[in-house]
Amino acid sequence: VFEPNISIGYEDPGYPRARKIFEANRMNIVPIPVDEEGICIQKIKEQQPNLVYVTPSHQFTLGTIMTINRRIQLLKWAAENQSFIIEDDYDGEFRYTGQPVPSLQGLDQHNRVIYMGTFSKSLLPSLRISYMILPSPLLKKGHEITSLYKQTVSCHSQLTLAEFIKNGEWQKHINRMRKLYRKKRAIVLEAVQRELGEHVRIRGENSGLRILLDVYLPFGEKELIEKAKKHGVKIYPVSLSYQHHPPTKTVSLGFAGVSESDIREGIKKLKAAWKI
Template sequence: MIISPILDKTSNKALYIQLYEYIKSEITLGLLKPDSKLPSIREASSSLNLSKTTIENAYSQLVAEGYIENLPKKGYFVCDLSEYSYENFTDNHKKTVCKTVDFKYLNDGVDNGSFDISSWKRIYNKVISDKATEIYTNGSFQGESILRDEIANFVNTMRGGNTSPDQVIVGAGVQYLLGVLIGIIKDNHNSVAVENPGYKKAEFIFEDYMFDVKHINITDNSYPIDTLKTSEAKLVYLSPSHQYPLGTIMPVNKRMELLDWAYKNSGLIIEDDYDAIIRYGGMPIPCLQGLDKHNCVIYLGSFSKVLLPALRISFMIIPKNLLPKYHNIKSKYTQSTSKIDQIVLANFMKEGYMLKHIRKIKRIYKKKNLLLTNSIKEKYSDKINIINSDSGLHIVFESLIKKNEGDLNKAATDNHILLNIIGKVESKTLFSLNYSGICMEDISSFTDMLGKVLFE
């Protein structure tokens, strides 16, 4: 098969992204048929006059998203998405220094050199000095309009979403926003399917509201939609672009199957876009919400890990058909996020600092990720097997551990390490380990402490 994209080598957009977008479009439009074999990396490099690295990066992104598959010793083949396709499945929405080593707190924070404090201060001073910002009045129930404008633009351009500002609801944390959502949907839903393992703090909210919580066991082979179909739940909470805590990605065929299930069963999907924008190999995986054509997806996002946990600004995007119900109940809720902070964040985004910040933290966390994984491999190659480390702010690893869970938790607490035990896989224990707030110069001592917790 011959692929013949028209690539603009003078564009600011990387060549591998242009090639990725071209092949993806050919697949979704049905011009590249299922099971068609793509040219090998060497063939494509030669015919397109591009480097092998460019071809490999484009192919890797398509594999990660599930558009193509790499069969060992055979090559790259187009995946069959025809069963899950429906009208308008296109991409037409796109637009253009540590003083302490208390790892328990540090490894769940953010890098203390990552945030542009000076620019934030400048914008903050401007906001509180400008009478037009009306800081002496209460904020909007839904969130300041200037911030909702910026969030909608951010999700559409950076996460591949398809939304408008009137669909955005701002609040202090995902748990608060879930409470608002339940107020909207409780008349039609009293059960929810959640991932296991998954985000427990979301599950706690559903339990508090007396929902029947059904667990869908997740493996590294993606989401078992057949299990969801038999659960009888019409509401599902998941993180398809970076599953927490396993870090897996839901391929596009599963996404289409999930959207098809929701559409045909009057179901709703709550998409938690946890850490999905931070990916070290290729581009971030686009969100599920951008593929939704039938008002089935509720999108949850947060600035806690992207910017600062102390900021406490999260947001929810609800389908347009739920807006009337939201407007009927919104007066029951007061805005939980500072009006001043919302306006400052909006200007931070509007003036281009957010994009600069994301580029910066990707460089920082990629370096930390490499330091940590290399340190673990160097010191514990015979004891620890790293399973997932190519995205987000935590790694997933497995190890043969003699200690029981209680002793592990006590050792982690005594040594000030925040260690998440995911569960058992055969004889080995599966862990996730956040590294975002650990200073680079402390990573070696951190891995020494990790070994002490696990093996001594």
Template sequence: MDITFFLNRNLDIPLYQQLYQLLKENMHEGRIQKGMKLPSKRLLAAQLSISQTTVERAYEQLAAEGYIVSKPRSGWFADYDGSDFVHIKMPSTSSIKLKAQENEQMIDFHYGNVDSAHFPLSAWRKSMVNSLDQYGHVLYRPGDVLGELELRALIGEHLYQSRGVHCLPEQVIIGAGSPVLMHLLCQVFGPNITIGYEDPGSARSRKIFEANQMKILPIPVDHEGICIEEIQKERPSLLYVTPSHQFPLGTIMTINRRIELLKWAAQNQTFIIEDDYDGEFRYSGRPIPSLQGLDQHNRVIYMGTFSKSLLPSLRISYMILPALLLEKGSEITSLYKQTVSCHSQLTLAEFIKNGGWQKHINRMRKLYQKKRAILLETLQSELGRHVKIRGENSGLHVLLDVYSPFSEKELIEKAEEHGVKIYPASVFYTKQPPTTTVLIGFAGVSKDNIREGIKKLKAAWNI
């Protein structure tokens, strides 16, 4: 182990005494635990620029007090009973394992989780190796600041076929997650502008805009999507919407509302940010083209991510800028260079080219549709008239209006007492929501645990 201490040579306290005291404090605080090997006298003397004699005297004092022990031909080792000395208790390995086991036993209906057990690791590994063979000679280069051209071109092709998006590879910017790209976008528009925001809407996105000194104008959402009358009344300089699966309500914006919205943007020379965060997953009705695909006046900024279709931990998202914003967007992006590793991007490009991604998407659509059906069926059979389900036709979560004397907080606490984690809807509203509502995500929960979790909710809520 390396030890870096500041020994003050201007003090009257001898250096060996300072070293002794610092080592003892680290043992008291649990930073140096029983069984850890200490540096040799020669090595520690070199690290701290002191004599070996100084280190020897400190070690001898610690050994005399039972803090450390010398083992022949092995070195010095910490040797103390933590229960006697530790003031700041460090978590033990057993307690960490116990906490992990408790979390594993919880049925977690988090709306941001995906089914990682079905991630095609073997195919991804093969794509990773193939990308090294194909692009290994360019991995040492800085790379295009907008992202690897191979991946940007493939994203453009996929979006045209699946979402009706029209773009050139030069319009696509790759980023390490949607928050990074939203931050870049804020730099493009600058502070102090007004942005119309769905209410309720994504709390994280709203906080990013607020952190960049944008003024949030909450706009209500009805059964067709964001309310156009309120937009016309508030007249924001920028608009943020989630039309494919309104977050968190799950509303799918109608084609008529989309056309009205685009007409308003063109007339007012305003840009719309279309966040298509989980547009790959739709379970009923005919697909509706994206706003960007319907746009005839280049007023839509399209945002998407691979977090839902692959894994959140990959941290690969993208946005498509209209031609009018390309120069400014490229200038801002160049300050950050590539925020996603070149190798990760080229691995994903290879994964898309060899058909691995489309195959995975098709498989996950079927799986999530089955999970959704199980969730809806179990909610109906177990909770019945005590709940109302909303937003079930798209995406990876549903809203649950709960008819109960318990508050939102109490519902969540009682669920956790029974081994189930659900999430509040109130955090997405600027005002108090009209109903007692919770969010339930189903993508990251097994089929059996979906059934078991809902049964536990019934017991927890005395329904």
């Protein structure tokens, strides 16, 4: 839809795979810092990118939730500058505290938001089903482009999912999974506080399927990951999400596919691995 060499405002830190896709399409990446409320609007106004990519429901990587005030400011900027916002709502179904915040697309009154989501987090990654809601000014061009591509997901899978949503089973499933993940999240937080205590700080715990740990030990990110791996625990780097000033002692810890007993045991293994 967009011409090569246009500039895209990109959260820093942000989802590294999306950044690579934009770079492969010859877009100029404009890093925009993120604070506790979300992407910084003042920096967007200073840089004036052609469009902006954001993950407002669960910021990748920090896990923060963009405030309603910041969402309204971002939409106002897009409307005033006739720019588009790409809203990547990759796991927005899973929020554990506070009142739900409407999506940017739901708040948008000026057709400036391209909304994207996936069923990989909430159902099965193997389904490979995602979706995109285009604003009306882009529908014609979007249809022309998508007509050039073959759909790799079977019609059976698509129709089955559509029926699953239509008859209300989808919402029941989300409610069950939200309850399950809320319980697992509580176990993770309790285990981390008990076993790792003052040696770590937890961030990004209010939504999504993972948390961040700032680790106050004499090891860097790579060492922390390697020591954990030797004890059978897989944790993930955070530095790859940054274009500027990556943290050196922060790691990501997922809990969605881990049993409750394995969560407790895994945190104990982290304690041993990091010699706390």
